[in-house]
Amino acid sequence: MSRPDLPGSQCPEAEPGSALRRPDLARPVLLDVQEVTRLYGPGKGCEAVDFRLHVGEVLGIVGESGSGKSTLLRVLAGLEAPDAGRVVYHRPGDSLETDLYAIGEARRRALLRLEWGLVHQNPRDGLRMGVSAGANVGERLMALGQRHYGRLRAAGQDWMTQVELDPARIDDAPRTFSGGMQQRLQIARTLVTRPRLVFMDEPTGGLDVSVQARLLDMLRTLVRQLGLSMVLVTHDLAVARLLAHRLLVMRRGRVVEAGLTDQILDDPQHAYTQLLVSSVLTP
DSSP states (O other), rough: OOOOOOOOOSSSOTTTTTTOOOOOTTTTOOOOEEEEEEEETTTTTEEEEEEEEEETTTEEOOSSSTSSSHHHHHHHHTOOOEEEEEEEEOTTTTOOOOTTTTTTTHHHHHHHHHTTTEEEESSSTSTTTTHHHHHHHHHHHHHHTTHHHHHHHHHHHHHHHHTOOGGGGGTGGGGGGOOOHHHHHHHHHHHTTSSSEEEEEEETTOOOOOHHHHHHHHHHHHHHHHTEEEEEEEEEEHHHHHOOSEEEEEEEEETEEEEEHHHHHHOOOSHHHHHHHHHHOOO
């Protein structure tokens, strides 16, 4: 399959309920994924995945459970080494490229902590439950060298407001928050440093429908305001339509279709994608 690096151009802001504007593929490549394979057995994992992510683009990876999308995300985020292939990061404004698995583990962890962000499906995996909400948000700023207590606290309150949490609860422990509130706090913790690249693994999974809707509205706003570059894994095509510029559809570890989100969801070409879309539309 050819590399899914489709012609694209900017178009007017999308209407509510539709995909975001088309990505500007004239922008620099941020992440270059080259024939990445990570297998645990036949059809288990991901195989020969190949694409480019551009600055300011949101790429959705969709497919049923066991399709390999979460394995791929872990490889892209530097959490699990591939059996074959390369993940190359191009830092904006820097001519140097970083081959993610040619550097040491310490440098990979620093990259994830300082320049990238990861939002887990279970917010407890992305939060420190033993410290306050404000400390969770401020910790990533401290990793960048911020030590002024007043500025750290102000940033915590500001970001709690941005993710629709009461800033008066800045000293409360995350365990006292609901699941949806914990997810919003994890997003604040991740975005406070304005990372260049964010990975999201089923960010609305396990949440009530009404909570999902509020979270998606908030994420859509932040994507637009911050110009986020993002790799989003989801099984929910409605989430993909709202947040992703382009989609990769995975089945049994392989990408079977790739393209602009609305094009794929409105006119799927592969039989598997057609089945996925029809299963959502069928009452």
